[in-house]
Amino acid sequence: MQNKIAKLVVNDSPKPLQRVGEEKFISLLRSCETCTRLHQIQAHIVTHGLQGNDYVTPSFITACARLGRMGHARRVFDTTAQPNGSTWNAMFRGFAHAGCPFDVVVFFAQMHRAGASPNCYTYPLVVKSCAQVNAVKEGEQVHCVVVKRGFKANAFVGTALIHMYSARGEVSVGDAYKVFGEMHEKNVFVWTAIITAYVACSDMVSARRLFDLSPQRDVVLWNVVVSGYIELGDMVAARALFDKMLDRDVMSWNTMLNGYACNGEVESFEKLFDEMPVRNVYSWNGLIGGYVRNGLFNEALESFKRMLMLVKQEGEEGDVVVVPNDYTVVAVLSACSKLGDLEMGKWVHVYADSIGYKGNLFVGNALIDMYAKCGVIEKALDVFDCLDVKDIITWNTTINGLATHGHAADALCLFERMKNAGEKPDGVTFIGILSACAHMGLVRDGFLHYQSMVDDYSIVPQIEHYGCMVDLLGRAGLIDQAVDFVRKMPMKPDAVIWAALLGACRMYKNVEIAELALQQLIELEPNNPANFVMLSNIYKDLGRWEDVARLKIAMRDTGFKKIPGCSVIGCNDNLVEFYSLDERHPETDCIYRALQGLTIQLRLHGYVPNLVDVAHGN
């Protein structure tokens, strides 16, 4: 019996036997998960004499690429005498997958020189890589090869070319359209590519015309056009198209949700969220992020809690179980910073640890900002130290956190560390640095940093930087120099600048400049009564009561009342807000007793409170 089978196989020529071996190795390579295993398989391939085999080699290279071993793949490739098209393609795919589009372009030139023939799988990979590295000339050369070898009608190749030209901006959308026009047999992918190209250069008229002409429209194409209108802020047109859609998917709903959120239409996105048939994590992120974007931080936290409840209940009534992700965490943390809700912030920190945020810098940066804004600068620094990769945002957030919490000296130290670490400061960094100097009264250092910003880093000062400089000079009592700085600004000073000057005038009792500043402020923000109060306080300091009365009338005439400043403090899982001399809290007596105790302690340590400002509610 066994003899019979052996005889049959032998008689059938040796080819099927080799084919069995090839197939075995291909399937082994496909399921290979570790490098050790890869090397074992490689050894077996060699003993079977199958190295350089037309079918096994591409699979081997693909397995290398999957395990991140492109160096090894390359050595194998270099020892392959006659690499076939699939072997070349496996190399291209590997480089592209590893994020090395440049190597793809270089390798394609090598393929061309070697006289090997690309096939229809080669071109999309190479064209896409040219687009990624902005290889304009090479991209056009590949396009020429495509035409010469008769691949321009291929839908895969065509979409890649259209995408490449559209990535070059509106000047090349004509080239993209030319590729599109020369293709017969266009499928929905090709139509989507060209319509996306017009959407990308904000030409919604052409995009819509092509959309109406398209013989086939799937949900992706509809979404592209809807998001095109949203990009231009035309929510009415977006909604009209959205309403016409027959089968909307979650992404269609999410696109609309985010569109409303970006355009400040809070009620619309709330309503849309309620109407959604299915919600995924993006939908929830859109809702929470939408609240944050529009300043509704409490609503953001409430929605987050709702989301967590859903996780606990394992998604009742058709709701898909939605687990918060890194983006959710970032949005929630920024709401915590804005509210000063440290307890929630800490809870989210633990949660972020549990989902392993360490790979995500956005989360790390948001944590630093949250702790800094909630006044726990030590914890902010802990998070900073724990991040092994830092970006410019990390440094800026921490420097600004230190600067705004009176740790100006530490902010300047960190700035030096930043430069030593090879991170290049940007305009935002210098806002932190200049304000740190302003708070410490370091006029000379402030000026040196300002000069260094312009000379060493070629940063053009923005209005915020001028604001910092006016503040720096003003706080130091150099009012005339501050005014000089304002006069020499290349742009029109804004309210922040005049308010900084007015504040300095208050400190140094300079009526003349204060009146000038107020005049400007009345023009810029006629409805802000705080400006009147500031000048009024200067008159008070000088005992000019008639002027105080005059201003009071002027202020009343604006019809706006100054909203009293209010503080918020987290207490037993709740946020309590209180005003100056507030007595609304049930435990008012106890609170004031504690405050009195603190005041006594402060005085014992030599602190002299500024009672004038307290009495005036500043």
Added chain:
DNA sequence: ATAGGGTTAG
């Protein structure tokens, strides 16, 4: 037998 394309949020 190997293997490619169009969309959404920081």
